[in-house]
Amino acid sequence: MTSLDVRDMLDLPNSAGPRPAKKQKITNARPNLKGLQREVQSLGGDNPISIVPAVPQFKKRRLVSRKPAAKWELKPFRNSARDDDMTLKHWRRKVEVPPKQEPQEGEGGEAAESEVKEEVDDSAFAKFNVQVNIPKYDDEQYEAKLKNEDWTKEETDYLMQTARDFDLRWPLVWDRYEYQPTPPPSTEDAADSTALVPELKTRTLEDLKARYYDVAAKMMSVHRPVQFMSQVEFSLHQLMSSFNPVQEALRKRFAENAMSRSSEERREEESLLIELKRIMARSERLNEERKDL
Known part of the structure; x- marks a missing residue:
């Protein structure tokens, strides 16, 4: 079956129209790059090959x-936080000082000489050397206000120095507290001597706190009486005076027991608290009913 038979079956005219012409591709003229061969230019296809310009920009x-x-100039400096007078040097920007007028000669023909002393700067990091204020006392104040049968003056001084060294961080103070009592002076008749060596006492953290707060509160009232204290100073004085080492030890023991509870003990405690609330609510309800009667 030919195409004419198909056209007869479909009642189509025998004469077919002309086919549409194909669109011709419009190609732009490629730039003629000098210095390159034709084969190298054809590798780029439609995209021309970029060439680095010969003229530098x-x-x-x-x-x-x-x-x-x-x-800049090398200037000396010291650190006021140090106990020694060690002098170091560092570079600083030089400050331009206007020139001074030359001194005029006197009648005797001698010129006045000006002595220029080089000032030593303080270190910029000296301001970070912050120290705690530890109470200070002398022998008379200790005998009048701070004397204690359980503490000697040497041990009290050692406690204050240790607290100053560790910035009142009490766990560190208690860990590094190793006071050794001074032995009595040796004599010629050492064999016949009956002098007793002071007994070494073990101090707990609460004992150290109690002694320090007692000394601090008493010296605070010595330097400024209670009636002249401000509200903040008076509250601090009352807080240090009312420190109870026994109560502090019980509080820590209760906190340790609360932290070491098991899950079963915790659930049992919660159930007991719930039952206690029920009993209290029931007793309040019964009291209200009795009032109505």
């Missing part, structure tokens, strides 16, 4: 201030 020069460079 540099960035524009930035605008720089025409001020002269800063001058």
Whole structure:
């Protein structure tokens, strides 16, 4: 069956129209790059090959201030936080000092000489050397206000120095507290001597706190009486005076027991608290009913 038979069956005209012409591709003229062979240019396809320009191009020069460079000098400095007078040197920007007028000569023909003393700067990190205020006392104040049968003056001084060294961080103070009582002075008749060596006492953390707060509160009232204290100072004085080492030890023991509870003990305690609330609510309800009667 030919195409004419198909056209007869479909009642189509025998004469077919002309086919549409194909669109022709419009190609732009390729740039003729000098210095390249034809085969190399054809490798680029429609995209032309980029070539680095032969003339170098540099960035524009930035605008720089025409001020002269800063001058630096090596200057000595000390650190006021140190006990020794160690002097170090560091670089500092030089400060331009206007020139002074030359001294005029006197009648005797001698010129006045000006002595320039070089000032030593303090270190910028000396301000971070913050120390706690530890109460200070002398022998008379200790005998009048701070004397205690359980503490000697030497051990009290050792406690204050240890608290100053560790910035009142009491766990560290108690850990590093190793006071050794001074033995009695040796004599010629050492064999016949009946002097007793002071007994070494073990101090707990609460004992150290109690002694320190007692000394601090008493010396605070010595330097400023209670009636002249401000509200903040009076509250601090009352807090230190009312420190109870026994109550502090019980509080820590209760906290340790609460932290070491098991899950079963915790659930049992919660159930007991719920039952206690029920009993209290029931007793309140019974009291209200009795009032109505």
